[in-house]
Amino acid sequence: MATYQLNVNGQTKKVDADPSTPLLWVLREELKMTGTKYGCGISACGACTVHLNGVATRSCIVPVSLIGNQKITTIEGVGADPVGRAVQNAWVEKDVVQCGYCQSGQIMSAVALLKATTKPTDTNIEESMGGNLCRCATYVRIREAIKRAAEQLT
Amino acid sequence: MQAIKPKNDRINRRSFLRVSSVAAGGLFISLYLDLPAIAHETTQEPPPKVYPPDAFVHVRSDGKILITVNRLEFGQGVQTSLPMILADEMDADWSQVVSELAQAAEVYKDPVFGFQMVGGSGSIAHSFTQYRELGAKTRAMLIAAAAERWKVSPDQCRTENSVVYGPAGKSTRYAELAERAARQPVPGKVSLKSPSEFRLIGKKVPRLDSVAKCDGSQKFGLDLDLPGMKIAVVAHPLVFGGRVKSFDDKEARRLDGVKDIFEIPLVNGSGVAVVADRFWTAKQARDLLKIDWDLSGLERVDTSELWTKYKELARTPGNVAVARGDDKAMSRIPVARRIVAEYEFPYLAHTPMEPLNATVRFEGSKAEAWVPSQFQTMDQMTVAQVLGLKPDQVTFHTEFAGGGFGRRAVIDSHVPREAATIAKRLRGTPVKLVWTREDDVRGGYYRPMHAHRVEIGIGADGLPGAWRHVIVGQSILAGTPFAVMMIKNGVDQTTVEGVSDTNYNIPNFHLSAHNPTVNVPVLWWRSVGNTHTAFVMETVIDELATRARMDPIAYRRKLLKPEAKKLLAALDLLDQQSGWRNSLLKGHAAGISCHECFGTAVACAVDVSIENNRPKIHRATVAVNCGLAVNPLTIESQFQGGIGFGVTQLMAGGAITFKDGRVQQRNFDGYTPPYIVDAPVTVDVHIVSSTEAPTGCGEPPVPVISPAVVNALARLTGKRYRSLPLASV
Numbered sequence: 050m051a052t053y054q055l056n057v058n059g060q061t062k063k064v065d066a067d068p069s070t071p072l073l074w075v076l077r078e079e080l081k082m083t084g085t086k087y088g089c090g091i092s093a094c095g096a097c098t099v100h101l102n103g104v105a106t107r108s109c110i111v112p113v114s115l116i117g118n119q120k121i122t123t124i125e126g127v128g129a130d131p132v133g134r135a136v137q138n139a140w141v142e143k144d145v146v147q148c149g150y151c152q153s154g155q156i157m158s159a160v161a162l163l164k165a166t167t168k169p170t171d172t173n174i175e176e177s178m179g180g181n182l183c184r185c186a187t188y189v190r191i192r193e194a195i196k197r198a199a200e201q202l203t
Numbered sequence: 204m205q206a207i208k209p210k211n212d213r214i215n216r217r218s219f220l221r222v223s224s225v226a227a228g229g230l231f232i233s234l235y236l237d238l239p240a241i242a243h244e245t246t247q248e249p250p251p252k253v254y255p256p257d258a259f260v261h262v263r264s265d266g267k268i269l270i271t272v273n274r275l276e277f278g279q280g281v282q283t284s285l286p287m288i289l290a291d292e293m294d295a296d297w298s299q300v301v302s303e304l305a306q307a308a309e310v311y312k313d314p315v316f317g318f319q320m321v322g323g324s325g326s327i328a329h330s331f332t333q334y335r336e337l338g339a340k341t342r343a344m345l346i347a348a349a350a351e352r353w354k355v356s357p358d359q360c361r362t363e364n365s366v367v368y369g370p371a372g373k374s375t376r377y378a379e380l381a382e383r384a385a386r387q388p389v390p391g392k393v394s395l396k397s398p399s400e401f402r403l404i405g406k407k408v409p410r411l412d413s414v415a416k417c418d419g420s421q422k423f424g425l426d427l428d429l430p431g432m433k434i435a436v437v438a439h440p441l442v443f444g445g446r447v448k449s450f451d452d453k454e455a456r457r458l459d460g461v462k463d464i465f466e467i468p469l470v471n472g473s474g475v476a477v478v479a480d481r482f483w484t485a486k487q488a489r490d491l492l493k494i495d496w497d498l499s500g501l502e503r504v505d506t507s508e509l510w511t512k513y514k515e516l517a518r519t520p521g522n523v524a525v526a527r528g529d530d531k532a533m534s535r536i537p538v539a540r541r542i543v544a545e546y547e548f549p550y551l552a553h554t555p556m557e558p559l560n561a562t563v564r565f566e567g568s569k570a571e572a573w574v575p576s577q578f579q580t581m582d583q584m585t586v587a588q589v590l591g592l593k594p595d596q597v598t599f600h601t602e603f604a605g606g607g608f609g610r611r612a613v614i615d616s617h618v619p620r621e622a623a624t625i626a627k628r629l630r631g632t633p634v635k636l637v638w639t640r641e642d643d644v645r646g647g648y649y650r651p652m653h654a655h656r657v658e659i660g661i662g663a664d665g666l667p668g669a670w671r672h673v674i675v676g677q678s679i680l681a682g683t684p685f686a687v688m689m690i691k692n693g694v695d696q697t698t699v700e701g702v703s704d705t706n707y708n709i710p711n712f713h714l715s716a717h718n719p720t721v722n723v724p725v726l727w728w729r730s731v732g733n734t735h736t737a738f739v740m741e742t743v744i745d746e747l748a749t750r751a752r753m754d755p756i757a758y759r760r761k762l763l764k765p766e767a768k769k770l771l772a773a774l775d776l777l778d779q780q781s782g783w784r785n786s787l788l789k790g791h792a793a794g795i796s797c798h799e800c801f802g803t804a805v806a807c808a809v810d811v812s813i814e815n816n817r818p819k820i821h822r823a824t825v826a827v828n829c830g831l832a833v834n835p836l837t838i839e840s841q842f843q844g845g846i847g848f849g850v851t852q853l854m855a856g857g858a859i860t861f862k863d864g865r866v867q868q869r870n871f872d873g874y875t876p877p878y879i880v881d882a883p884v885t886v887d888v889h890i891v892s893s894t895e896a897p898t899g900c901g902e903p904p905v906p907v908i909s910p911a912v913v914n915a916l917a918r919l920t921g922k923r924y925r926s927l928p929l930a931s932v
Contacts, residue, residue: 089640090641146412
């Protein structure tokens, strides 16, 4: 066990955890922030996507010991950012969700995409969202919502 | 907002009413307090024919209307559409409606199936009238309350948007009438609205759970956190039915936070449970276990050997499912006009995004369970049985589920069973059992593997003159309580559905099936038998259309029975809406399919090209005939998503395979469902206008997509694709 100071959504959080514990489980079980989801544990589905210093990252394979002072943004905090807010709004406007379990990760990936590319094409979307699995296959609406958020942001 | 309901108690309506009116200032519209409704919940009788509104609607003094949904919400949208139906008849202000998922109870059983469940695309189909009547009765009681207060006749009152209007400009909000309404008799019969009076039904109403699912606040079963809760994982045998001979847990127990490690019985065989404070600890500890398994006497399945066996079986007739017309008709058709087609379909895992889980707390004389369950009645009974309790001693909470697709509707309730088995040993401690993704991919309960062999004799008119069809695949229902109804003449009806009930007019038709026993647990996978039967029917029919040099839609129209009105209407609408088929880009082709299942007819056209030896699905146009469209927005979403889900069958990694009895895949790196690049870029959904009774939309989207895609590929390559997964185009 070791103690870590994590910067989560702009707040400093102190946690005790085994150094090998993936950030995902620290968020979910120590900080009780369950918006970030466990789907596969091998970075193959994207349900656990968070931002580390703004970069979309699969939290299920990053040990807490490697986080250091990087800024962690989760689905619970992404709405504080204008791009994050716009993406969440577009998701609601387009009625994207079905079961909703993967959508935290989808939204986090979409926000990272829109921060890098203001007018994403279908190819950009396929590249950036390509690792986010949705078994309900809400992909058609995810594309629409990303384009809608892009419109709102310009 | 919804916390007013004392969830930790079995609903005792009398005390509930008191608690509720004191704590929240509102009232359940309740008249059945002294009637046997409560008793119903404790028995195994069929669900009541009269549904007490108080179990479904709660008008609160703040104007909020809480509607209870007798189903699991796992993406299909019933948490919105069932309240819509009730609120419409009730004339409730939709902006004030909130909904919650019901606990397991007699009153929430499916009115047709007789147990609480989601399956067979039946939520709307079976509860449409039930929820309308509940809404209409509630409205009548509110009117009666207003009429009583104003001393006027109920006939002089009308309702709109949670307000009762009376003569001389009188009006009162529902919230102000709730208490008085609860004392009114529940009307026996109520008249329902005519479709022209609907205010919500038929409108595109956005989901009630969107915001919570976009800001991370929606809790799913796996997110449950209870004081003192422990996390459990189970080491399962790598061959189904394996038993623990011995195990060494010394290293595992050294991990900080490990609470207990012990052997538990499984439905089939045994396993080792690890209980810890945290998931990561439990998983690490499990990895450190050294288990000696007893695999003696177990069939070690090998997929390639199984294919050989299945194909041999397919060449001999099985138990007869349908025998129609002249058995000798084939022999009169020249060999040159006969086609023989052999098909292969692999085992498929459901892999819902939220891994399987169940939480149980055992307290000696009672227990509580929290399960994202499609089969509440069975799961509650199983937990009770394991704990030596009666079902009504187990308070069973339906948790939101991250998908399911049939995987949370398991007749043997193996996940809640494991959770209860572990919780029994840790009396007083809530235990959350987590199946990792590896447990899920390797854990069985797959869509069964199937082989089909079809021989068709083509008549001089280009239409099938004789059809002999053999299907080989494990029975899903053998050995279950459903067998009595669903296994006929030795044929599991879920094996042959989609062929046995074909809408095509095939005069001399012989269908038989083999249901071999294999050491692999199998289960329904969204749309069940139709996953493979529609693929066979729609690719064969397409091949016949090509040979007859006919347009694939025109050929299907010609071959469909005139009484297949729903499907014919869907095909007509598809034809109108797929004009793009006449202006395809170079290198693209269109593929067609149509299928009716669960009462809903679907026709589909796809625009496909080939990229990197894979089909690229640029567009899918779908025409749906599901009777009255309760929420066209949900239907559109279900079809867009269901079409994407159906692409699972076409994925190169869309197969579970076995070697030496062991599953060869372990996670999404080996078993690969469709990602955004694999699913259609656009799916446009068109709904046939209808006032017939609504039918389901969860499963019907799935069967049509894969045959449509390979029919398009056949036009591009000249090849026929009869083996799934689609390895290379």
